[in-house]
Amino acid sequence: MADSRDRGQLTLVPIGVVRNELGRGISPPRARADRSIIEIDPRLAQGLVGISPGQAVVIIFAFHQSGPFVADQHLLQHPEGDPDRPLRGVFSIRSPYRPNPLGLTTARVLEVEGNRLVVSGLDAFDGTPVMDLKLYTPWVDVPRD
Amino acid sequence: MADSRDRGQLTLVPIGVVRNELGRGISPPRARADRSIIEIDPRLAQGLVGISPGQAVVIIFAFHQSGPFVADQHLLQHPEGDPDRPLRGVFSIRSPYRPNPLGLTTARVLEVEGNRLVVSGLDAFDGTPVMDLKLYTPWVDVPRD
Numbered sequence: 235m236a237d238s239r240d241r242g243q244l245t246l247v248p249i250g251v252v253r254n255e256l257g258r259g260i261s262p263p264r265a266r267a268d269r270s271i272i273e274i275d276p277r278l279a280q281g282l283v284g285i286s287p288g289q290a291v292v293i294i295f296a297f298h299q300s301g302p303f304v305a306d307q308h309l310l311q312h313p314e315g316d317p318d319r320p321l322r323g324v325f326s327i328r329s330p331y332r333p334n335p336l337g338l339t340t341a342r343v344l345e346v347e348g349n350r351l352v353v354s355g356l357d358a359f360d361g362t363p364v365m366d367l368k369l370y371t372p373w374v375d376v377p378r379d
Numbered sequence: 380m381a382d383s384r385d386r387g388q389l390t391l392v393p394i395g396v397v398r399n400e401l402g403r404g405i406s407p408p409r410a411r412a413d414r415s416i417i418e419i420d421p422r423l424a425q426g427l428v429g430i431s432p433g434q435a436v437v438i439i440f441a442f443h444q445s446g447p448f449v450a451d452q453h454l455l456q457h458p459e460g461d462p463d464r465p466l467r468g469v470f471s472i473r474s475p476y477r478p479n480p481l482g483l484t485t486a487r488v489l490e491v492e493g494n495r496l497v498v499s500g501l502d503a504f505d506g507t508p509v510m511d512l513k514l515y516t517p518w519v520d521v522p523r524d
Contacts, residue, residue: 242396242508244441246479248387266519278478280454284471290522291470294439294481296389309425317472318430325436325512326429328519333423334391334510336439338483339519340478355523363387365479367470370522374411376472377515 241310243357249281250274250349252295256259257359269344270356272364279349290370294328295337296363299329308332337362340370383485393508394426395419395494397440414489415501417509425492426512431502432488435515438501440482441508453477482507485515 254270272293274282281300285291308331310321324332341353399415417438419427430436453476455466469477486498496512 242393242443243390244443244480244508244510245388245390245486246481249478251387277450278454281468281470281478281499283455283466283468285468292483294479294483296387298387298389309423310428321428323426323428324424326514328516329512332511333394333426334389334439335389336511338437338439338511338513339425340522342522342524357519362480363389365389366481367479368473368483369471371473374502375520377485377487379487 246283246296248296248365249278249367250364251360252356252358252360252364254356254360257361261364266339266348266355266357268354269355270358271355272331272351272353272367274349274351276349281352282346282349285343285346285351285369286347290340291338291343291351291353292338292366292375293353293358294366295358296365297335297337298361298363299359300330300335301335303331303335328362336365383411391441391510392440392513393417393510394423395509397503397505397507397509398421399501399505402506411484411500411502412464412498415486415498415503417496417498417512419494419496421494427494427496429493430488430491430496430514432490434488435485436488436496436498437485437513437515437520438503439511441507441510442480442482443508444504445475445480448478448480449478457486481510485520
């Protein structure tokens with residue numbers, strides 16, 4: 235597997251940034267913002283065509299404040315940092331301390347205006363880089379039996 | 380927004396690779412494999428602790444065969460490449476031709492054994508680099524009203 239880690243690296247460039255009231259420098263928001271504005275790079279604004287208020291979008295963002303992943307500390311973590319909860323593998327929890335610091339949340343679209351997408355329910359800090367947006371699609375987003 | 384694209388770049392290193400029967404070099408699989416093995420980097424295998432058969436996982440992977448994103452061609456696309464369907468913005472469809480070539484699918488866990496996670500329902504080719512896995516969590520994965 236050393237091979238596949240050397241090959242296949244991928245550098246992401248943000249498509250936009252989150253603007254909201256969350257984020258006082260504390261670790262991951264427990265709250266989901268009532269309203270966040272995702273400011274999309276104006277050169278990519280056309281990519282929002284087909285997204286309408288009322289729909290849901292899946293947002294992939296960077297945990298840009300989480301610091302480096304340290305295997306000894308982060309492969310197993312107490313959920314939500316609570317030492318009373320048993321250790322779990324990083325892939326079984328949503329901790330921001332993960333090998334690739336990507337966050338993922340499904341949010342509701344409130345407005346689309348030019349390069350601004352207004353959503354509710356995003357648990358990302360103000361200033362968070364957004365890496366991708368995908369219209370929520372039950373065919374691939376809902377678990378099947 | 381030029382700022383936020385210059386800042387905030389993030390380089391991902393695969394955590395593992397997909398092994399299945401999909402992928403003859405054709406564009407995105409229309410099918411979801413009955414069975415895929417995700418071979419996790421053995422150094423990260425402990426990260427699977429807490430994932431059990433029957434649960435669902437969200438898989439973030441790289442569209443490693445899609446070629447570069449070209450704004451003039453890819454900001455607006457015909458869904459599934461079908462010219463009879465009206466053009467839509469890239470963020471409203473699941474096309475692999477996107478500014479950051481990340482794919483996202485929710486799959487069902489069939490087995491976990493050491494560093495191998497066996498899942499059903501993954502629509503990614505054999506050899507696809509996997510960037511993150513997250514246990515499916517309705518709190519953040521299901522759209523709210």
